[in-house]
Amino acid sequence: MTETPFKISIPDAALELLQKKLELTTLPDELDGAGWDYGAPLADVKRLVSRWTNGYDWRHHEAQLNASLKQFTRPIAVDGHRTLNIHYVHQRSEVANAIPLLFVHGWPGSFIEARKILPLLTTKSANHPSFHVVTFSLPGYGFSEAASKPGFGIEQYAEVGHKLMLALGYNEYVTQGGDWGHAITRKIAQVYGGKYSKAWHTNMVMGQPPQGDAQTELTDKDKQLLARTEWFRKKGSGYMQEQSTQPQTLGYALTDSPVGLLAWIYEKLVNWTDNYPWDDDEVLTWISIYYFSRAGPAASLRIYYEAVGPHKAEGERGFVGGAAPEIPLGLSHFPQELVVLPRSWSRKLGNIVFEAEHDSGGHFAATLAHRNSKNRTMTETPFKISIPDSLLGRLKKKLELSTLPDELDGAGWDYGVPLADVKRFVSRWSNGYDWRYHEAQLNATLPQFIRPIDVDGHGTLNIHYVHQRSQVANAIPLLFVHGWPGSFIEARKILPLLTEKSGNHPSFHVVVLGLPGYGFSEGPSKPGFDIPQYAEVGNKLMLSLGYNEYVTQGGDWGHAITRKIAQVYGGKYSKAWHTNMVMGQPPEGDIQSEMTPQDKERLARTEWFDKKGSGYMQQSLSQPQTLGYALADSPVGLLAWIYEKLVNWTDSYPWEDDEVLTWVSIYYFSRAGPAASIRIYYEAIGPHKAQSERGFTSGPPPEIPLGLSHFPKDILVFPKSWSRKLGNIVFETEHESGGHFAAYEKPDELVEDLRKMFGQDGPAFGVVPGMSGYPVEK
Structure with a gap:
């Protein structure tokens, strides 16, 4: 055997x-x-x-x-x-x-x-x-x-x-x-x-009913239960009569006609479930297994004849x-x-x-x-990225049909992404860049999963995430939250560092949330999916993984989301938070006279972003759908839109062409499409939101411990004094280089900050009870 x-x-x-x-x-x-x-x-x-x-x-x-x-x-x-x-x-x-x-x-x-x-x-x-x-x-x-x-x-x-x-x-x-x-x-x-x-x-x-007059002994609930059985007997059991008497006759139609097979089974999938929201591809996969079955769909019907057919006595069925x-x-x-x-x-x-x-x-x-299940977030499915060949073929055709604008002489980066850069990328994307290779690399290095998460008022979303457990049993559970134009790929370099086993520094169990509408997470379908909803998804994901107490890390929208987690779920679930995008507000009084030269240097970067780099934000927070048509339809438009940020928001990071194309491809191939990712701007800081309700500043400062890592080329850089009201700051460090994507640009530095904050001599050591992050000596 x-x-x-x-x-x-x-x-x-x-x-x-x-x-x-x-x-x-x-x-x-x-x-x-x-x-x-x-x-x-x-x-x-x-x-x-x-x-x-x-x-x-x-x-x-x-x-x-x-x-x-x-x-x-x-x-x-x-x-x-x-x-x-x-x-x-x-x-x-x-x-x-x-x-x-x-x-x-x-x-x-x-x-x-x-x-x-x-x-x-x-x-x-x-x-x-x-x-x-x-x-x-x-x-x-x-x-x-x-x-x-x-x-x-x-x-x-x-x-x-x-x-x-x-x-x-x-x-x-x-x-x-x-x-x-x-x-x-x-x-x-x-x-x-x-x-x-x-x-x-x-x-x-x-x-079977007990002996005697069963009907008189039935409760109201019993009668309600039997109503479903009566429906099946009268309306739903015709298939059984046919399959238990003439399965071969029916088998010809189901074998020869894929549409006949589809309708025959689809009816049962709908009528036999309790309002289950069947996805079309889910149905077609279910049916395809029957259509492509080794013996053909007719063979599956014969069990009815053999087990409950007319030749079987009642007691033998x-x-x-x-x-x-x-x-x-x-x-x-x-x-x-x-x-x-x-x-x-x-x-x-x-x-x-x-x-x-x-x-x-x-x-x-x-x-x-x-x-x-009472907790509908409990179903986890291993996930591998597998972009259909049809989408790859469609992308190639679109790239071959690219129409590029002209460019002013000597424009450089003044007007946006240089034409020479885009031409080089399009050429590489069309001929030479191998998505299947990079897809395999992502699958090999990132343990990925999907899981349905219920979001109050928005139904159930299928969420993609990376979950890398440390070999240290009592490692610290850490939720990493990305922003835009990032994705789960941002955590790729820090995963092996954070999960590393050592007696010299703490280790972490790392969960990287793919935000709804980003990467391979399902996007919300209703308006109003705001920072509290993203935070709800993150918290419920950690709880569903068995991490009832955890810490968080995030930049960009990850800052706003982990801040909201700290506000709403802090204390009981979220025990501490760390951010590499340090927001702040100026103190009262004469600001200029109190600023140091270093403060003014910091604000120069913020001023650049306000004048030169924030146009994308104004469009995204006011008319995201209008922009979304171009980003969804034009791979070149999407490439240029994101590549500009990868260059301008980092500190002279040496981007490789394939590295950029993989980053952009995740957006192009995303489950909900690239337009879905920019709607967070409208929902969180759009014109309908009062200043006090906006995602980065709404609500009181969280009380749980907070760690800050300052990088000089982030898009918003403030004097340190402006961040004093962010929360209960217990850890702070300032780096000489680095930009917006700290986990990707400066993985060693960011990980070292987390190790110091949560390590044995750190201010947040032991915040998660029983999870010190260090190996336990036996």
Whole structure:
């Protein structure tokens, strides 16, 4: 039983065939105002087909699946049938004695259902158990081989799951499943329970009414639960009748027509969930796994015929056949499941030792895990940057069609970015610059993740972040927050320094937040997403990572956001903050007579910015959308707009061309587009905001410890005395060189400042209880 590592790699010929089929799609008409009454609405199917045909990039999602899921195949011999090649995901925890868990999906699910729960289940923590998780593609689903003989029923699926666990060395294990996963894990508990299977858990709670006049004993809540079941019986179970009686007949349509398959499954994804906000690409990836499945979509239907078909006696059917298992059983009730029954009806399911009832959630509990949790920020997904080939091709075409302005003789930098610089960059970007190389470098050096974060009044945003833990267990949790025109890339150089293990300085667990609307974080869709909302995201991200007490660092908008974190969450959660963009206000009285020559030199830089460098800010805070059209449509326009700041806001930093292009490419390829990133100016300091409400100055000074690092070429440089009211200043240092992007320009200096501030002799040592940052001697 040899295990073989597996990567999804759909042949180009299959992709080309799908494209041809989609281009030849013929859709039915629709009755006026039909909505969902007659099935999947025509408008939805048209939209999904359009996206599937033009825009959806399977290769991108294929790469994401391969990057986030450790997949294998293995031959499993099935009694009375033959040896089947089984596809599965196997994710081991870092905890050596983690609990082996077999996760079993159903229809129309697949191994993808477990994608969101894998990192949660395998997380190492002293506060909860960790699991070694095995998720197998049922025979005939996904990339598992299908049975070729009739009679492959629940017993055989259970046999495959059990033998897979034994083959992996898990002689004792527990199981979890919903839909057909309920029936299969129940059968495993019946046949292999006690010696091998030690407990089972299901999120599809079946049952039968007790003897007697059950209806008279029903409570109002029971009747409400049964209303969902009645809806399913009357309106939602037609698919089951067809699949359990004539699966092959239906199979021709689902195999031959990608649109038929799409509509057949999409209807269930919507109707079987609890208002889950399906993203079109999420749906298409789910469907594509069925379309590209090894055995074809028809094979997945046959379980209905084998398990609950007309040839099966009532007592032999998959969900109810056999005696109740004796091993411990856990139940999770979700109100929008297909079949929702009074609790009393499930008492005979088995040895119930755990039961939980949720306020929301539907059929695909594992997929909707973040929506079914009281803290909806808990789902973490490993992330790799993987820009679709189509976007790279589009960029190349746009660069080839670039039209550049002329330039006045001898203009240099007086009018903005020199034409010679832009020509050189465009030439390099078009021919020579290799995004795939730099993409791979970013992926190799930055451990990235995405996670949904609920923002009050703005819904849930999918947030991208870098999370680099130190080898020092009690390292200090640090949230790094960038600004504009920065991104997560700003922290690239300081990560290895901050996380370094040493007895001479503290170490940090570093979280780099990709601000909403920047990089690969989702952008807000409603107006009013201001500094308090960015701060809320940062705080909730740290809490979701288990960092209930932490410190922060930021410049530019990172200053405003970490300041707001200190104001709102300081004391209980945020324990100290550090900034490299030192804001301030002049004291009362005759300012000029009190200023030193050094003060006047500082203000000369601020005066330059006010007169020469702040035009971008005025545009961004007043009409960001107008500017956004140019930045979104013109890669050259975006390049020039950002490159000017990279040069003018730094202290003679020796930018390499590829370095600039990578920085700008992150904006060009950003999830929300470059226009989304500039709206923070309007929201935080726009003309509708009173001076006292603006992002950098609103609210009282935070009380938690504050550290300041002064760099002479930042865009705003004030006399030190002007910053005395910023907060509880416990640390301050002044550098002889350096500009706006301190973490990128002067990584050693910034890290040294943080080490001094939080080190054993520093003023903020021990602010995070139990997290000194130093290795503990054993």
